[in-house]
Every structure is written in C-alpha cells, then in structure tokens.
Amino acid sequence: MSEISVIILTYNEEQHIQRCIENVKSFSKDIFLVDSYSTDQTVEIAGNTGAEVFQNKWENNYAKQFNWGLENLPIKTKWILRLDADEYLLPELIDEIKQKLDILPENATGVVFKRRHLFLDKWMKRGTYPVKLLRLFQYKKAVCEQRWMDEHIQLLEGDAIEFEHDFVDHNLNNLSWWTQKHNGYAIREAIDLLDVELGLLGNQESQLQLSKQASAKRRTKYKYAKQPLFWRSFAYFIYRYFFKLGFLEGKEGFLWNFLQGWWYRTLVDAKIYEIKKACGTDKTKIKAFINTEYGLKL
Template structure:
C-alpha cells in the first residue's frame, strides 16, 4: 500500500520526489487529502527541501490524487475512510516516524522564507523544552493575497514534537494544541483557499453539513 523511502546517499542530487539527506533534526510532513489532484503536486513539491519524509493520508479519493502523490518516491501514501478533519490529521501524525512534524493541508504551500527558516531550525541544537512552533498563514483568495481584516498574520501551531501536540476543536474547525513551551518561526504557509465564488459556496455548504453532523452526533444545540 505504501512506498518505502529509498536509501539515501551522501551528496545526492535532488530529482523529482527525492528528498535531500539532512543533518540535524529530522522532519516529517503530514498531509491529508481527498480529491486534491489540483493541489497535491505543488504542495508536495514545496516540501521536498525541508522534509525527511512526506506522509499523505487520503480519504479514498476518486480523482488522480493517489497517482500524483505516488509519482513522488519520497511519499508514503495511505488510505482510509474519512473520519473527520481532526481525526484524519491525528491519524496522519501517528503514521509519521520522526519527532518533529509539519502538518499541512493540500491547498497549502511552504514559502521560500519559511523553507529557509525550517532548514536553519533543523540545524540548530535541540531545545528539549520546545514542543511547537507557530507559523503565519497567508491566504490567497480569488486572485489576491489578504493581508488585512485579521487574516494576516494568522499564527497557528503547525510544527511540533510528536507526542506533545494534538489536533483538537470541532470539525471542520480544528487547531493544534501543544503541551509545554512554544515559539514562532519566520515565514508563511501560503493558503490557496478558493479558486472562484462557486468553489467558495460549495466549500461553505460542505463545511456547514460537517458542522451539523458533528453537533448532531454530540447532541449539541444549533446556533440558529
């Protein structure tokens, strides 16, 4: 089902899907997907220089998500039925083998500034008390970057030590909660949110259905 990560050689040149050998901290990248053929290639490519492994947990996509993901030899690809955003992300974390993890959505990319900051962070001596790093997210919405109205900078924990962080919240609105000390790291996760108005309306409808199902399951009152 999953591809094993190929043995790495010193001073290897980077080819498609091959991760550079790193010295210092090892970093896993965890991505959840469902029908993300339009996003997953660029998401994976943005991580190749910083990741020591890339784990993709797919919710049984019906498009080319699996084929595209498996075209990168560095990706370990898994499938399971969708349990909820929070549950999927925590399951993806559990599949990662390294202590430090970066959790991404398929419609997100690593900026050059964040890539350089992560590479620098990986080379530094480990601070045993540090369990998480907050990253600013910059949203690209229907042709424009949004840097106002509380949308930016939007700091959230996205890099963390395995065993000291967990996705929590109420589906589909989730966030990472860490135990212990946290800090911030320079650079942005670029979020390509909605392609057009139709995509936005469809997403809102999907999310409202998820919220309704979640609240019904928990026997919570609705706010309308």
C-alpha cells in the first residue's frame, strides 16, 4: 500500500491523543503533531505513543496552522491524512484504505470520507449524517482553504473520489467544554457569514477545487447567509429535527439538534446583530469592532 503521513493539530488534547494515534498506526508511515504549545500532557503522550511532535504558535487560524505543517513537516509520503485529535477511523474504513488506495484512478488525488458524529456517546444517525469531507490527499496536490470557519481541503490538481465507510468525531469532553468551544466558534462563523453578506474580507472566491460535497455545502451556506437573522436558525433546527428525523435519536438527538442546530446558530446571529447594531454595515468599523471586542484581526 502507498505510504501515508498523518497530520494532527493539537492543543491540550491529552484526553484524545493516544486513541487517535493508536488508531492510525496500522497504516501510516509517519504521524506528525503540529502542537500549539499545549500545557497538559498532550506532547508527552504523543511522543510516547509514536508520533513526532512539532510546535508552532497558534494564530487563530486553523488553515494557516495546517498549511504551516504541509510546508514545514518532513513529509516523505505520497499521501497525507488530515485528522483531528478527537477523531478516529472505523476498522472498515482502514481496511478500505488498505485495499483501494493503490488501485485508484490516476487522476484521483483526494479521497472523501463520511463523518459519523457521536454526541454524548451516541451516534447521531439522523439530522446531519453523513457529512462528507475530503481528508486524504496527495502531498503537494492540495492545501487547506483560508477561511475563518468551515475550512476544507482544496485540491490543486486532480479529482476527489468517495470511499464507502466512516470516520468518527467523538469528543469526550463535557457539555460545559462543548458550549465554551462553540461560543468561540460563534464569532468566527459570524465573520464568515458577514463576509458572504458584505464582502467583509474582500476575498475573491478561490479557483482551487473543492470536493462536490464541500461545494454543495458552501452553496447552502451562501443561501443561509441571505436569510433573516434568528429566523434562519429556527428554520434550520426544524429542518434537522423534524424533516431529517433528528427526533428519532432520543434525548441525545434533541440536545444535539437544539444545541448545535439552534442555540449555536442563534448565538452566531446574536453576534452578527451586536456587530451591526454597533457598526451598521461599515466594513472598516466592523473590522475594528471585532478586533477590539474579540481580539481577532481581520
């Protein structure tokens, strides 16, 4: 089988990192951590589990950190797998990688996996599953797109192909941690939506290739950004919980769809409302406000 390097970005992931590394050992040549100077036992555990650890200062930008890894890690393999510390591959997906990677079409430079999300230790089969993400790609033939939120791997050349089996997002932290994390995500998502609505960052759409799934998701996000504040988060919850049958997942399904589908999206809209109330639609004022109030320099 073609050799694979795994890149994992970390900051204080001692609860997850051993599980993640052990999961990919059977098929990876090198496992690299790009660590943002963790203050817990992440680095020690990773080193003892067989990963090589490199540290780079976090600059509030996932894409910048991941692309730093692509440019600076001693990568010697044809393929790279992007994985978060709280993720792991199911055995069926590992077998599929081993069986199919060497017989892919010549033009296939990226591979899309289905993400299975566990919330409160339960698989959320309905509501959002499956989310399809390009996570395996050929070295020097892809980069991580520069966005404040919802960044994807973009191919520089070639095409993406989809595998059948799943990888798993299974975070073991408690709900207090989860809500704090999503509070931090909310301002980043607000920036992304303001960029769609107002051209806040002045970026032109990238000409690099997203997977079909990521492109469809991006188009949906653009439509979402054009809808009225607060109504759109409510409608999104109704769509997920009722039309996508999230209610069949029991109490965990209600909490997942309410917290991630309505509460979080309403928090994003509240931050947009706060920003517009203070700045109107003046892009210079908005950038200054976000820098002053949230410490993010756009």
